[in-house]
Amino acid sequence: MTGHKTPRVINVDVNFTLPSHLNYGTFILERISNLNEKVAFINGATDEKISFGEVAQQVVNVSSSLTKLGIKQGDVVALCSENRPEFLISAIAALCSGAVITFINSSYNKDELVHTMGISKPTYIFMSPNTFKSFHEVIKESRPGCKFFVFGDADKRVATSYDELSRSHVNRLSFQPVDFKGRVETALILYSSGTTGPPKGAKLTHSGLIIAGMQPTCTKRQLNSLSIAPWSNTVGYINTIRETIRGQTCIYLNKFNEATYLRAVEKHKAGLLMAVPPLIVMLAKSSILNKYDVSSVELMYCGGAPLDWSVIMEIKQRFPNLKHVLQGYGMTETPGVLTEEHEGMTQNGSVGRVAPGNIVKVVDIETRQILGPNEQGEVCVKGPVLFEGYIGKDMSEYLDEDGYYKTGDVAYYDDEGFFFITDRLKELIKYKAWQVAPSELEALILQHPKVKDVGVIGKPDQLAGELPTAFVVKKSEDLTEKEIIDFVAFKVSPWKHLRGGVRFIDEVPKNGSGKILRRMLRDLLKENPRSKL
Template sequence: MNNPLKPNSDLILRRNNKVYGIPMKEEIGQNGYGYYVYEKMIKNKDKIFQIHGLTGESETYGNLLKRCKRVALEMMNRGVTEKDVVLLCSQNTLDAIVPVFSTQFINTILCSVDPSQSVKEVAYLLNLAKPKMGFIEKESVNLIKDALEINGLKMEIIVMTHDDDKNCLGYFLKPKIEEDNFKPKIMKDYKKPGFLFFSSGTTGMPKGILYSGYSSLNNNLSVSQLGFEAKIGTHLSTFYWGSALLVTTKVLISDGMKVVIPTRDTRIFAKAMSDYKVTLAFTSYTFAIGLNETITKDLNFNNLEYLLIGGSIVPENHLIKCRKLLPKTLVLLSYGQTEAGYITSFTRETYPFALQKLSCVGPPIPGTIIKITDPDTEKLLGINQKGEICVKTNWHLNGYHNADTTTIFDKAGYLKTGDLGYFDEDNCLYVSDRLKETFKFQGWHVSPAAIEEVLLKHSAIKEGVVIGVPHPLDETHSLAVVVLKEGYEGINEEEIIQFVNERVSDREKLRAGVKVWKELPKTPSGKIMKRKIRDNFINK
């Protein structure tokens, strides 16, 4: 097979064991994300921006602009400033995008939580963000109130209904005298954070990731340079995940339309994709696992150009299955991080490699440099040598919210991803493992530290850790490895499992059970060696 990257060897190249994406042709968004959105809405005012994938209700760019102006003005009237954080908690609806764009019109930071999260999880995230105002779907109001109460936080709750009550979105959407003359503020510092995402750090607990609208715009522009467009785009996730913003931004850059599909059911989601002739969809591990011939046989995916699967590496057999079911579609493993957006990608020209190198995530996207380093020494590694993936771009995160950021960059300014991987001889990247202790269950980050906190409250346990072990359908299951206190040697493992499972969320349950060891391996300093424990179960 001919190497499709060889003709571009002067563009995608390896130099001093660093792999360079092709140069960016231009940059956009210097006036700010909100101003870019505003100009796109003016340009495309009569075109449909979004359509509900289940009901067919639609909205033009122009009408959405009017609604976003009104909400932005009302937020300012209520004292929301550039220094504040505004919360969104909503399933994917036609209203969900309004707070996203409205906050960017006034250069305020937006953060999101997902309605399916537990009170405990949301309480932790809200304590990090401390939002001044929140736009909350009606079904999640009690979730947010309970989470605020745990930390004694106060926040103005705006219920996302169209009632006239002053604490409802409908009130915000009333006509404003100033709306005809309103324009978003031009940002003095266009790299100022506009979004606050949440991700799991190396310590295992979520951190607030500050990300600028400028970074989102140019990360998407980089992928556009490879030929990716979202003439009709959709995303599976809510705005809690960065992928929702990435697809929305991609639609804007493409002057396209977004199909809003408020479900995670694979069958329903796939049917809406077919009905509205989606051209680009960002989905998940669970979507790829669930897609089958029974679902696709009566549907038409001839218009689907790109199916991006993010969050986790899909097993090869399911990837092959998806590509057979969608023969006209580029089915791609999307490697990226909330901290850096898209990082690698195959293109239509290099897709033959994707078909041959099933677990490969492709070469760097334009404007990106990747190197592989030894996690302990930061020594540069060569071809087929596994180490930590480190990335340099102009659109990585601004930093962690109210937390130290110095440790996530190396001395040369590369972002340390916490992922292990390697490059092959064709400059294609493979992601093989995670340095981070966190793992994923059905696309959700699971924090071992949170489960361990509960586990160690059991009276029989002297010490213990929680690790993730691979599962063919759910990605990873939680397994506890414990050392028992003297006198408790006869305790039933099921009792420990029940104790923990009654006190954690569904995704944190010990589905892989409990293993009792006499002692846990430790470093000379006394730190438990989790990777060594995990290897005992992974590498059997």
């Protein structure tokens, strides 16, 4: 703290008019309908392009087909695919038809897939040929009666081809999407990890997503953007749609390959790189960067985890025309952004000012009293952008008595309203912007017959953010580190692997109620950091 200032709640008014239909899909369609021949999406690996006009027409065709097939308001439509235009087109089309959409990560294993499908309970699912091959049998078993749509060729006995849905040409001027007539309805279910176990289903509203789409973005200039974030996660989807609504050309990749990425920057003149800290670190240290023309890059936008100032200075040395590395802060529960920097409105080390549609306060962690500028406390938020709750969860645990969502993030704001994230109350581990719940890994490791007890924390790492690390109490003396690492790797997605390794200890420190004292584990880690695996 730097001295007491007048406590205040930061309320940024929403100075724009919402459409009366309150349909997020219709809102997107309206924003892109007049862009016609302008390129909307470019596959950075194959150079395939699709125009805004083609996107809009396919949205109308697919939505009309879905309505004819019987999809109606409230039906849940899932999408499980790598990044490709059909993914976003199908999502927008389903929203126009009144359905609720949800995204299934194509990297999930069987248990994670079944868990998330069990939360949202979709009755229809769009898939790529690859994800259909991997998950069709699992989904058919866990969701009997679920109807499948496949991007590309499909066996008509088990699935409908996307091409069949998009083939019939519907007049865009006569197309009638679902009108919610001012009612606030659920649009999107996204999965937010928590400290108490596997992902929870967060319900986002049409109105909240429309407001998020209207929020000012980091630049008013027209710059081709490049992103490798999967569209099945919050950051990837929300940022891509924000750019799409503004008529920006979005270059996308399904996976990171350094040469392919830099070639895409050069060939398609990317001016805005949407990145997480590990990617910016890699670019700053790239040994092949000088082989490519990256002079088109003027801005980098970073989110998902804090970015060290030294990295910002280093990356500016590598990109000749890079003007700003802008940062933003948000979460699944507040689609769009909670705070964000803009060109001409930055502060070293900050994540920007509060975005429209959010009401934010910083409170003392112990007393819950509202704090003033330059005083650290927990960030709490409410407002029209905030999600409407977790499926099947009592929200009293997550909201304070005034209805503010308790983010679990510790921060302060300065006299000019710029926010600085300093710590995290929540115990989530952030590995390359992926969220890993320690309790999920602890429950898994405890299933090993040679393990007596375990505590999991994140080991700080400049490249990845944090590396999941386990402190294990042995039940059998012949238990090895490799045995536990392999045991976990076999059962979870790659970002949950124990890349920070395993430390064997005599006892996991806990308080009187049995809660693991993770700060003590972090102290042990500092004493014996070792190298990452």
